[in-house]
Amino acid sequence: MKKRGRPREFDEEAVVASMEALFWQQGLAATSLDDIAKTTGLNRPSLYSAFGSKVDMYLLCLNAFAKRMTDLFQAAFDQSNTLEDALNDLFSSLIATYYCESDKTFGLGCLVFSNAVVEAPTNERVQSMIESTLDVIRKSVRTSIIKRLPNVDEETLSMVTELSLSTFLGLGIQIRSGVNRVDIESSARNSVKAVGRLLA
Amino acid sequence: MKKRGRPREFDEEAVVASMEALFWQQGLAATSLDDIAKTTGLNRPSLYSAFGSKVDMYLLCLNAFAKRMTDLFQAAFDQSNTLEDALNDLFSSLIATYYCESDKTFGLGCLVFSNAVVEAPTNERVQSMIESTLDVIRKSVRTSIIKRLPNVDEETLSMVTELSLSTFLGLGIQIRSGVNRVDIESSARNSVKAVGRLLA
DNA sequence: GCATTTATGTACCATTTCGCATTAAAATAA
């Protein structure tokens, strides 16, 4: 049984992807519905009826981005053997994402933590989305450390968790600040080395 | 010899301070000249003739904030004895700043690295300001480590520098994300402990 | 007093903003 009514003429996933790219570069406040309409090819009423308000669209993109990001955490922690290997994998894939999978010299960092974070104090929905994402990531890191080092003491566990988390957050900020990729990669390697030494 | 013309009726420093508070909370794009006019008590033409365009005002605030921040680095590194003491001092004063010197549960993080960073990809002036601030801070951290540990090997130096820098950036992001102060302070302490262990 | 200089305040302008009302189009169901 087919769906009634006139069928959609656009690919929803593609539209969300191009919305996300726009928000990622410009931020929520600097992006207008006209901007979104222009890059997606839809007109404002279509956007509005399909996705709701501008903030709704933004949250849609944030959640899509966060999902891909937490998947990267899961993938790295599931596949690799040692904690250091896992973190190296993780940071490599994060860096690739933060540079928009391209070889551009300028990266955009993290949509959630280098971009949406600006809106947190003035937008409750965005704020709680960010806070819960941070929570998921922190727990994911903690769990993966415990899995590999079941007898680790609480102090070391906290130290390594916070170090990994700060590195994760710092990477996005530094990339969006314009730090070049070579320096970023060495920064990530140094963090992983620090973890290694802490556990030695 | 007195200045010619009608004298200013406002205190420039106070006006800049209240502009900064507004930008800090809302970001550049979400803050209108009307907002600024309302909170400063000046009207738009006065603002414009005294400070230039909105972006000019923003950069003025960014530089003022960055100056205070780098002063905190200098103060911490000049006064304290051990590296760990210095970092503890530094992070304490940064946390106080990031929570706006108040006991509010919600902090705004860093004006430069948790706020202006969003504008970097679309605003060249903001971008280069941020990049150079990051550079100043990194050099300041590096120098202070060398001062205390003249014989430190390059690898350890890089590790500790990057760890401190990531912690610094991470604090601002976490605070703006809504993490409560107790957790933030324990996060900072854990980072300093990690530095201590790396150097042991 | 009178010109000059600087600051203030009102009002304005062109553009952009988000959102919606309304109409036209394209599909299915009966």
Added chain:
DNA sequence: TTATTTTAATGCGAAATGGTACATAAATGC
């Protein structure tokens, strides 16, 4: 064919935006 449902497109509208012109006010220099 006709009614119904869903989407698309045009265009409106009220408000806000960054920025400025212009008249007025308050000080100094001569």
